[in-house]
Amino acid sequence: MTRPKVSKGGLVTAEERAEIIRLHGEGHGRNEIARLTRRSQRTVSLICAEEQLVFDVTMTEDATRHRVAQLAERRAVLAEALQGDAERLTELMWQPCTIYNFGGKDNTYAEKEVNEPPAAEKRNLMAAANLAVEKSLKLVPPRDDDGTEQVGSLLTSLYDKLRDRHGDG
Template identity: 60%
Template sequence: MAHRRDQRPVTQDDYDAVARLHAEGLGRNEIARRIDRAQRTVSVIAAELGLTFDTTMTEEATRHRVAQLAERRAILAEALQGDAERLTEQLWQPSKVWNFGGKDNKYAERTVPEPPADAKKNLMAAAGMAIDRSLKLVPPDTDRGEDAARGMVGQLLTGLTAIYRDQQEQPNGEGDGDAP
């Protein structure tokens, strides 16, 4: 078996150290640091020895981190939504137009009742991007109860069909075949 130059063969001392440190309650990463081995190597040795590592803390930390990230995405989505609202408000506000021109390259400006068309187009594009990013961070809840309503209507139809069949099957002519 060929070994890379930066690897050394696993020895019985490695197996003994993993077993001893695991018995002391150390985790995989700490054992790897202490015996100067890769985490993967420690995992393989532990598996061969039938040892497992408690992942409760890791799982809890992961759940906590996922919740934190979801909260941060929601905050960012809300900020982007606010940006989009401020941008669309500017569409109908007085605006300052300006330019440099003439033979003396003079600066000129004036206030207009609302932004020119090209500025409105840019405002709308920027607002659209902010809304799009907001929706990607926190997609809208699309459950409007349609599945529940379909299920309820399906159950109602099943029940009505059963009642109809029961009426059709009744003896003594009570169920003469006419629909109720």
Template identity: 60%
Template sequence: MADLAERRAILAEALQDDAERLTEQMWEPAKIYNFGGKDNEYNERDVPEPPADAKRALMSTAAQAIDRSLKLVPPETDQQGLAAVDAWLRGMMGD
């Protein structure tokens, strides 16, 4: 059982790394391409960052990786830290 827990922790870390790499790609130069026209020609172009639909796909995939990582190794709850954050948020909202 300990071996499985260790393997889950390793996998969770790898998924977190994947999510970070995916979110970084949203702001890096990319190549866009398309097939089209009557001759079904291939066209490509370099752009400073991916188009919105590609960013949406990257973010969705990153979110899935983060979700799976959290399911494999749930974060420890820090009740004292959460209480401090809650108090800070209440102060920000004027409650």
């Protein structure tokens, strides 16, 4: 098929309009017609709408559903990785580590092995873990039907029984 000679801007000629309608009749999609006629997708859409011509959108709908599913899968993978990051960060709070310092008038370096990080570093690790969990939950929010209500109900029931048996104190 030879490409029609059409202008890239300005008013659409009668020949261009006829070519767009002909290409639509052959089953070409909007984007392909725009590419072949060197007209914008909007121009093609407007001309087809004026002629009450519609495009078959089933392929577009299928492609959109497929893309949405792919993105959901990627979010789930990322959420799982963030969850793993949070677990590793919280484990570090209780692991031996090396603390160090640069400084002094002689710009010296000192280090010391300790059984677990200092409180300030634990706070930083916890904040980072919290952020990872928070972002994970935003990517893949927990479902309402995960049994949380049942667990809460069970815990409330157990608490009530213990309180009845042993009192509040």
